[in-house]
Amino acid sequence: xxxxxxxxxxxxxxxxxxxxxxxxxxxxxxxxxxxxxxxxxxxxxxxxxxxxxxxxxxxxxxxxxxxxxxxxxxxxxxxxxxxxxxxxxxxxxxxxxxxxxxxxxxxxxxxxxxxxxxxxxxxxxxxxxxxxxxxxxxxxxxxxxxxxxxxxxxxxxxxxxxxxxxxxxxxxxxxxxxxxxxxxxxxxxxxxxxxxxxxxxxxxxxxxxxxxxxxxxxxxxxxxxxxxxxxxxxxxxxxxxxxxxxxxxxxxxxxxxxxxxxxxxxxxxxxxxxxxxxxxxxxxxxxxxxxxxxxxxxxxxxxxxxxxxxxxxxxxxxxxxxxxxxxxxxxxxxxxxxxxxxxxxxxxxxxxxxxxx
Amino acid sequence: xxxxxxxxxxxxxxxxxxxxxxxxxxxxxxxxxxxxxxxxxxxxxxxxxxxxxxxxxxxxxxxxxxxxxxxxxxxxxxxxxxxxxxxxxxxxxxxxxxxxxxxxxxxxxxxxxxxxxxxxxxxxxxxxxxxxxxxxxxxxxxxxxxxxxxxxxxxxxxxxxxxxxxxxxxxxxxxxxxxxxxxxxxxxxxxxxxxxxxxxxxxxxxxxxxxxxxxxxxxxxxxxxxxxxxxxxxxxxxxxxxxxxxxxxxxxxxxxxxxxxxxxxxxxxxxxxxxxxxxxxxxxxxxxxxxxxxxxxxxxxxxxxxxxxxxxxxxxxxxxxxxxxxxxxxxxxxxxxxxxxxxxxxxxxxxxxxxxxxxxxxxxxxxxxxxxxxxxxxxxxxxxxxxxxxxxxxxxxxxxxxxxxxxxxxxxxxxxxxxxxxxxxxxxxxxxxxxxxxxxxxxxxxxxxxxxxxxxxxxxxxxxxxxxxxxxxxxxxxxxxxxxxxxxxxxxxxxxxxxxxxxxxxxxxxxxxxxxxxxxxxxxxxxxxxxxxxxxxxxxxxxxxxxxxxxxxxxxxxxxxxxxxxxxxxxxxxxxxxxxxxxxxxxxxxxxxxxxxxxxxxxxxxxxxxxxxxxxxx
Numbered sequence: 001x002x003x004x005x006x007x008x009x010x011x012x013x014x015x016x017x018x019x020x021x022x023x024x025x026x027x028x029x030x031x032x033x034x035x036x037x038x039x040x041x042x043x044x045x046x047x048x049x050x051x052x053x054x055x056x057x058x059x060x061x062x063x064x065x066x067x068x069x070x071x072x073x074x075x076x077x078x079x080x081x082x083x084x085x086x087x088x089x090x091x092x093x094x095x096x097x098x099x100x101x102x103x104x105x106x107x108x109x110x111x112x113x114x115x116x117x118x119x120x121x122x123x124x125x126x127x128x129x130x131x132x133x134x135x136x137x138x139x140x141x142x143x144x145x146x147x148x149x150x151x152x153x154x155x156x157x158x159x160x161x162x163x164x165x166x167x168x169x170x171x172x173x174x175x176x177x178x179x180x181x182x183x184x185x186x187x188x189x190x191x192x193x194x195x196x197x198x199x200x201x202x203x204x205x206x207x208x209x210x211x212x213x214x215x216x217x218x219x220x221x222x223x224x225x226x227x228x229x230x231x232x233x234x235x236x237x238x239x240x241x242x243x244x245x246x247x248x249x250x251x252x253x254x255x256x257x258x259x260x261x262x263x264x265x266x267x268x269x270x271x272x273x274x275x276x277x278x279x280x281x282x283x284x285x286x287x288x289x290x291x292x293x294x295x296x297x298x299x300x301x302x303x304x305x306x307x308x309x310x311x312x313x314x315x316x317x318x319x320x321x322x323x324x325x326x327x328x329x330x331x332x333x334x335x336x337x338x339x340x341x342x343x344x345x346x347x348x349x350x351x352x353x354x355x356x357x
Numbered sequence: 358x359x360x361x362x363x364x365x366x367x368x369x370x371x372x373x374x375x376x377x378x379x380x381x382x383x384x385x386x387x388x389x390x391x392x393x394x395x396x397x398x399x400x401x402x403x404x405x406x407x408x409x410x411x412x413x414x415x416x417x418x419x420x421x422x423x424x425x426x427x428x429x430x431x432x433x434x435x436x437x438x439x440x441x442x443x444x445x446x447x448x449x450x451x452x453x454x455x456x457x458x459x460x461x462x463x464x465x466x467x468x469x470x471x472x473x474x475x476x477x478x479x480x481x482x483x484x485x486x487x488x489x490x491x492x493x494x495x496x497x498x499x500x501x502x503x504x505x506x507x508x509x510x511x512x513x514x515x516x517x518x519x520x521x522x523x524x525x526x527x528x529x530x531x532x533x534x535x536x537x538x539x540x541x542x543x544x545x546x547x548x549x550x551x552x553x554x555x556x557x558x559x560x561x562x563x564x565x566x567x568x569x570x571x572x573x574x575x576x577x578x579x580x581x582x583x584x585x586x587x588x589x590x591x592x593x594x595x596x597x598x599x600x601x602x603x604x605x606x607x608x609x610x611x612x613x614x615x616x617x618x619x620x621x622x623x624x625x626x627x628x629x630x631x632x633x634x635x636x637x638x639x640x641x642x643x644x645x646x647x648x649x650x651x652x653x654x655x656x657x658x659x660x661x662x663x664x665x666x667x668x669x670x671x672x673x674x675x676x677x678x679x680x681x682x683x684x685x686x687x688x689x690x691x692x693x694x695x696x697x698x699x700x701x702x703x704x705x706x707x708x709x710x711x712x713x714x715x716x717x718x719x720x721x722x723x724x725x726x727x728x729x730x731x732x733x734x735x736x737x738x739x740x741x742x743x744x745x746x747x748x749x750x751x752x753x754x755x756x757x758x759x760x761x762x763x764x765x766x767x768x769x770x771x772x773x774x775x776x777x778x779x780x781x782x783x784x785x786x787x788x789x790x791x792x793x794x795x796x797x798x799x800x801x802x803x804x805x806x807x808x809x810x811x812x813x814x815x816x817x818x819x820x821x822x823x824x825x826x827x828x829x830x831x832x833x834x835x836x837x838x839x840x841x842x843x844x845x846x847x848x849x850x851x852x853x854x855x856x857x858x859x860x861x862x863x864x865x866x867x868x869x870x871x872x873x874x875x876x877x878x879x880x881x882x883x884x885x886x887x888x889x890x891x892x893x894x895x896x897x898x899x900x901x902x903x904x905x906x907x908x909x910x911x912x913x914x915x916x917x918x919x920x921x922x923x924x925x926x927x928x929x930x931x932x933x934x935x936x937x938x939x940x941x942x943x944x945x946x947x948x949x950x951x952x953x954x955x956x957x958x959x960x961x962x963x964x965x966x967x968x969x970x971x972x973x974x975x
Contacts, residue, residue, distance in 0.1 A: 037661070043731070097886045129892045132888060133893065136889060
C-alpha cells in the first residue's frame with residue numbers, strides 16, 4: 001500500500017473496530033503480509049479474501065472494501081493478471097460510487113487500479129479512456145504521492161505501449177509539476193521516450209546515470225535495479241553494443257534465479273529479442289519471443305500477447321520454424337479477434353503467409 | 358587542463374560514532390548481546406592463548422537498580438594497554454577477528470577454538486552506547502605482570518585510561534551506566550530472558566546477580582543445543598517444545614551439506630532442527646521461517662528466506678559458522694553461502710518428507726491434514742511435494758471432507774466441482790440430489806490443484822459444474838402449460854423441466870456473475886459513475902455479458918413437483934392459483950441468494966405477504 005491517506009484512514013478505523021470488540025478481525029487484518037515476496041502473493045490473496053468475508057460478516061464494510069481493493073490491486077499490479085482484476089475492481093467501484101464512499105480516497109484508488117488493469121490488457125485499445133481517466137484522477141490523487149506516482153507510471157507505460165511520444169512528454173510535464181514524486185522513475189521513462197524518438201544513445205546515458213547513483217538504487221531495491229539493467233540492455237542493443245547488453249542481461253538472470261515478477265520476465269525476454277535482432281541471430285530471437293509469449297501466457301495482457309505472437313510468427317515464417325509458427329498462429333487466433341486495438345496487428349499478421357486469416 | 362590531484366576523503370568522526378553507536382542496530386538490547394559475546398570471546402582467547410590447565414571460564418552479569426548500572430564481569434584474557442589502544446578504542450579492528458584468522462590456519466585444536474569465537478567486525482563495543490551514557494571498563498591481562506587498567510568513555514572521540522585504584526584478578530569488568538530509557542533491563546527476569554535468547558548456546562556459563570549478591574551457581578544459559586553434543590531425537594523434541602512452546606508433528610535434525618562446485622566438493626557445516634508445527638492458517642499463520650545462530654550466537658528469530666518457498670508449514674533453528682551476518686548481525690547476508698545453505702535445506706526437507714511418506718505414512722498423513730490448505734496452495738510450486746500430497750489432501754465436498762482417492766472410490770474417475778463462491782445454496786441441493794460427490798473449489802488453490810491432479814492422471818476427468826448445467830435437468834416440454842403461460846405473461850423466461858428433489862417446485866437460475874453485472878449496471882443506470890470510467894465499465898459489460906435480456910434469470914418449473922401439478926390441475930381460474938404461484942416464485946427468488954436492491958427486496962416481500970393474505974382469506 002503506497003497511499004498515505006488510506007494508511008491514515010486505516011489507522012483510525014482499526015482502533016475503532018478494536019474498541020467495538022472486533023479484536024480478532026483487527027488482528028487478522030494486521031497479520032496479512034506477503035513480505036514483498038512474489039511466491040507468497042497467492043496465499044496473501046487468499047488471506048485477504050478470508051478476512052474480507054470475515055469483515056463483511058461482522059459489519060465492517062469499509063474494511064471489507066479496502067481488502068477487496070487489496071485483492072484487485074495485487075492482481076492488477078504485482079501479479080500482472082489484469083483480466084482477473086477487472087471484474088473485482090469494476091464491481092467494487094460501482095458499489096463505492098453508489099454509496100457513502102462516492103468520491104472517496106478509496107474510490108479514487110480503485111479507479112487507479114481500473115486504469116492499471118485496462119492499460120495492461122490493451123493500452124492502445126483503451127488509450128482514449130486511459131488518458132481521460134488519468135487526467136480526471138490526477139487532481140484527486142496529487143496530494144497522495146504514492147498513488148500519484150503510480151498513476152504517472154500508468155500514463156507513461158500507456159504512452160510506451162502505444163509508441164506515443166506525445167503522451168509520454170505530457171506525462172513528464174505532469175511529473176515535473178510534482179517534484180516530490182518520481183525520484184527514480186521519471187528518468188527511466190524519459191530514457192524510454194528518447195528510445196522511441198530514435199535516440200537510444202541518450203537513453204543509455206540516462207539509464208547509466210540512474211544505475212551509477214548507488215544511494216538512490218539502494219533505497220529503491222534490487223527489483224528496480226533489475227528493471228533499469230534490462231532497459232539499459234535493450235537500448236544498448238539498439239545502439240549496437242550487443243556484447244555489453246548480453247552480459248548485462250546475464251548478470252540480471254544470475255541474480256534472479258527463477259523470475260517470478262511477470263513484467264520483469266517479459267521485459268527480460270523482449271530485451272533479449274532486441275539484442276538477438278541487433279546481432280542478426282534469428283534462432284536466439286525466436287527463442288526470446290517464445291519466452292516472452294510464455295511469460296504473458298494466461299495473464300490476460302492481451303495486446304502484449306498478440307504483439308509477441310506476431311513477432312514470433314513473423315520470424316518463424318521467415319525462418320521456416322513450423323512449430324513456432326503453429327504456436328503463434330494459435331495464439332493470434334485466440335487473442336486478435338477480441339482485441340479492441342486489433343486493426344494494425346491484423347494487417348501485419350495477414351501479410352505473413354499462413355499466420356492469420 | 359591541470360592534472361587531477363588525488364586527495365584523501367574526510368571522515369567526520371563524531372557523526373560516524375553516532376551512526377555506528379546509535380543507528381546501526383534496530384534494537385537496543387543488541388548491546389547486551391555484543392557485550393556478552395565480547396566477554397565470551399575474551400574467555401575463549403584466554404583458553405586458546407594461555408592454555409592454563411583447569412581454567413574455568415565464567416561471566417557474571419550484575420546490575421544495580423539504585424546505581425542504574427549494568428555490569429558484565431568475565432575471567433577472560435583481559436587487555437593490555439596497547440590492546441586497548443589498538444583494538445578496543447579502534448573502530449573496525451577486531452582482535453577476535455584477527456585471532457580467528459590465525460587459528461583457522463593452525464592445527465585441528467586451534468581450528469576448533471576458532472569456531473568458538475564470535476566477534477568479527479570490531480564495532481560491537483560501540484553498541485554499548487545504545488544503552489549507556491558512560492562506560493567504565495576495568496581490566497587486567499593474563500600476561501605476566503600486567504597492571505589493572507581503567508578505561509572510561511562517554512561515546513565521544515576520546516577516552517580516559519588510567520591505572521585502576523585497586524588491583525583485580527585477570528579478566529574484565531564492563532560497567533554500563535544506563536540511560537533512563539534502558540533501565541527496564543535492570544530486572545532479573547528481563548536479563549535472564551535476553552541472555553537466554555542471545556547467548557543461550559554459548560559455552561561460557563553466564564550467571565545473573567543483583568548488586569552485592571552472590572550469583573546463583575546455576576548458569577542461566579543452557580550452554581548447548583542438542584546438535585552441539587550429538588544428542589538423540591528425544592533431546593531435539595524437548596528442545597523444540599521448550600524453545601517454541603509447541604508439540605511438533607515431525608522433527609528433522611539437520612546435517613552438514615555437501616556442495617559441488619564444478620569437480621570440487623566441500624562441506625558446508627549446518628546444524629539445528631526443522632519441525633512441523635501442529636497447525637497453520639493460509640496467509641494469516643504461515644511459517645517457513647527459522648531462527649538463525651552463527652557460532653552459537655543468536656542472529657535473528659524469523660529468517661524467512663532460508664527455507665524453500667513451499668515449506669510454509671515448517672519452522673526451526675539453523676546454525677552454521679559459515680553463514681555471514683550483516684554488520685549489525687541482526688540479519689544474514691544473502692550471498693552464495695546463504696543460497697547454498699538454502700539449497701541444502703531444501704534437499705534435506707524433500708528427502709525427509711519423501712521418507713516419511715514412504716515409511717511412516719500415518720505421520721505424513723497427519724502433517725498433511727494439519728496443514729491441508731497451506732500445503733494445497735504451496736504444493737503447486739513444488740512438483741515433488743505435489744506428488745507426495747496429491748492423494749492425501751482433503752477437499753470440502755457435498756459428503757464432508759474427503760481425499761481425492763476417497764472421492765474416486767465413491768463416485769468414479771470423473772471429479773465434479775464448482776468454483777463460483779456466491780449463491781450456491783440451490784445448486785448444492787441439486788448436485789446432492791443427483792447423488793454426485795461435488796467438491797467446493799471456490800477457494801484459491803483448489804481448482805488449480807484439481808487441474809494439476811487431472812493433468813497428471815490419464816484416467817481422471819474433471820467436470821466443472823455450473824448453475825443451470827444440462828445434466829441437472831430433464832426437459833419436460835409441454836408440461837404445466839397453464840403455469841408456464843402465466844409466468845410468461847409476467848415477463849419471465851421459463852423452462853419446464855424435471856429435477857431432483859421433487860419437493861422443490863421452482864428455481865431461478867442466474868447467469869454467471871449475475872450479481873456483479875447487476876451492480877455495475879445499476880451504478881451506470883443511476884449515473885453514479887461518469888466520464889472515462891463509465892466508458893470502461895460499459896466496455897466491460899459489453900464484453901463480459903451477452904446482453905440485458907439474456908442476462909436475466911431463467912425460471913425452472915419442476916414438472917415433477919406435486920405442488921405444481923396440483924396447482925396446474927386446479928387451473929388458472931382457481932382463486933388460489935395466482936397467489937400460490939406468486940409465493941412459490943418469491944420463495945424461489947430468496948432461495949437463490951442473489952443480489953436484490955432494497956426496492957426489489959421490499960417488492961418481493963410485499964408481494965409474497967399479499968399473496969399469503971389472499972390465500973388465508975379464501
